[in-house]
Amino acid sequence: MVAVALSLVTFVGVSGCSAYDLPLPGGAGTGDDSYTVTAEFADVLDLVPQSSVKVNQVTVGQVEDIQVTGWTATVRLRIPGNVVLPDNATAELKQTSLLGEKYVALAPPTDAPAQGRLGQGDRIPLSRTSRNPEVEEVLGAMSLLLNGGGVAQLKTIEAELNNALRGRTGDVKDLVTQLNTFVGGLDAQKGEIVRAIDSIDRLSSTLASNQAKIAAALDELPKGLKILADQRRQLTAMLTALRDLGEVGTRVIRGSRADLEANLRAISPILRQLNKAGDDLPKSYQLLLTYPFPNNAQSTIKGDFTNLWATLDTNLDTIAGNLGVAKLPKLPSIPGVQLPSVPLPSVPVPSVPLPSVSLPSVPGVPLPTTLPGGLLGSSRPGASGADGADAVSWSTLFPTGGSR
Numbered sequence: 001m002v003a004v005a006l007s008l009v010t011f012v013g014v015s016g017c018s019a020y021d022l023p024l025p026g027g028a029g030t031g032d033d034s035y036t037v038t039a040e041f042a043d044v045l046d047l048v049p050q051s052s053v054k055v056n057q058v059t060v061g062q063v064e065d066i067q068v069t070g071w072t073a074t075v076r077l078r079i080p081g082n083v084v085l086p087d088n089a090t091a092e093l094k095q096t097s098l099l100g101e102k103y104v105a106l107a108p109p110t111d112a113p114a115q116g117r118l119g120q121g122d123r124i125p126l127s128r129t130s131r132n133p134e135v136e137e138v139l140g141a142m143s144l145l146l147n148g149g150g151v152a153q154l155k156t157i158e159a160e161l162n163n164a165l166r167g168r169t170g171d172v173k174d175l176v177t178q179l180n181t182f183v184g185g186l187d188a189q190k191g192e193i194v195r196a197i198d199s200i201d202r203l204s205s206t207l208a209s210n211q212a213k214i215a216a217a218l219d220e221l222p223k224g225l226k227i228l229a230d231q232r233r234q235l236t237a238m239l240t241a242l243r244d245l246g247e248v249g250t251r252v253i254r255g256s257r258a259d260l261e262a263n264l265r266a267i268s269p270i271l272r273q274l275n276k277a278g279d280d281l282p283k284s285y286q287l288l289l290t291y292p293f294p295n296n297a298q299s300t301i302k303g304d305f306t307n308l309w310a311t312l313d314t315n316l317d318t319i320a321g322n323l324g325v326a327k328l329p330k331l332p333s334i335p336g337v338q339l340p341s342v343p344l345p346s347v348p349v350p351s352v353p354l355p356s357v358s359l360p361s362v363p364g365v366p367l368p369t370t371l372p373g374g375l376l377g378s379s380r381p382g383a384s385g386a387d388g389a390d391a392v393s394w395s396t397l398f399p400t401g402g403s404r
Contacts, residue, residue: 033080033081033082034078034079034080035078035079035081035119035120035121036076036077036078036079036121037076037077037079037118037121037122037123037124038074038075038076038121038122038123038124039075039077039091039104039124039129040072040073040074040075040123040124040125040126040129041073041075041093041126041129041131042071042072042073042126042129042131043073044066044073044075044093044102044131045093045102045131045134047063047066047093047102047104048063048066048102049062049063049064049065049066050062050063051063051101051103051104052101052103052104053077053078053079053103053104053105053106054105054106055085055105055106055107056107057105059103060079060080060083060106061077061078061080061083062078063075063076063077063104064076064077072126075104077091077106079106079118084118085106085108085117085118086108086109086114086115086116086117086118087115087116087118087119087122088109088112088114088115088116088128089106089107089108089109089118089124089128090107090108090109090110090124090128090130091104091105091106091124091128091129092104092105092131092132093105093130093131093132094131095132098135099135109128
């Protein structure tokens with residue numbers, strides 16, 4: 001019997017086989033229509049072949065083989081054909097209980113929609129595989145926390161907080177209220193903050209696109225600083241002179257303040273009257289250049305004649321009203337007083353003969369052939385001359401056709 005056992009051990013050692021290569025009892029049946037899937041894990045822990053493959057906590061397949069390539073473990077899984085999984089399924093290494101065996105859990109993705117169907121030869125990459133923490137890792141972290149870890153520090157932090165907040169309840173409440181107001185203001189201005197961040201992003205993009213120009217400006221900046229350093233004395237003298245000018249200007253303004261205010265008060269009525277004049281003032285400049293005729297009077301002149309009617313009112317009251325003066329007072333009449341008559345001496349006026357002037361004939365309008373001398377003595381159109389002759393009317397002297 002011993003010899004048989006030794007022979008079996010010798011055979012196994014010579015053949016180079018391991019216990020994992022031998023068919024082990026247990027495991028789920030996969031059937032003839034099963035397919036194999038390969039999953040990549042960063043760490044398979046103590047997962048062994050013939051371990052279970054579960055879907056929704058139900059064992060559906062088994063682990064066939066585990067191969068290590070570099071820093072990645074490749075696990076070949078055999079799954080029955082009646083198990084339907086999406087092509088982007090996930091694989092997770094779990095444990096049945098605290099000290100139980102490891103198994104591979106397959107499930108549809110939770111962060112993306114399901115796509116396609118998992119089939120023969122498909123591979124689940126590292127990005128879709130994970131594992132649960134080991135009991136040893138949890139106990140080690142707990143040991144680190146309890147043995148000189150963060151617990152003692154938490155106690156110190158609690159004691160310091162109690163000392164800091166003791167007797168300052170009102171201040172703490174006020175601080176919390178101010179923080180609440182501050183956070184509320186930030187939330188209300190969330191849109192402006194986002195726009196400011198977007199503007200900063202655009203500014204950064206602009207600076208990045210003008211990086212060459214900024215670099216050239218920075219390269220030229222030392223030259224400008226050198227020029228400023230060389231002209232430091234001139235700049236200092238200029239600033240000193242500017243300060244002296246400011247002091248002199250201040251003294252002048254303070255000394256002439258009263259006169260300036262008086263001048264402004266004196267010119268104020270003139271400015272108000274100019275403001276009241278409005279558009280009349282610039283319009284009067286047009287008449288100033290063509291006085292006494294307006295600018296549009298040239299359209300009434302036809303050649304060497306014009307048609308003009310003029311009315312002269314010599315009433316003193318009317319003249320005074322046009323000039324803005326009150327009506328002239330009437331002199332009271334003194335009854336019973338007669339003014340003496342003073343005889344005026346007669347002065348003979350020599351008679352001067354006037355030459356006859358021929359006038360051009362106009363068809364359809366009878367004109368006199370000569371201008372009588374009495375025309376010069378007439379005071380208005382149609383008046384008689386001094387010699388008794390009728391004067392020529394104005395309409396005869398100025399034919400119709402001009403503007404009135």
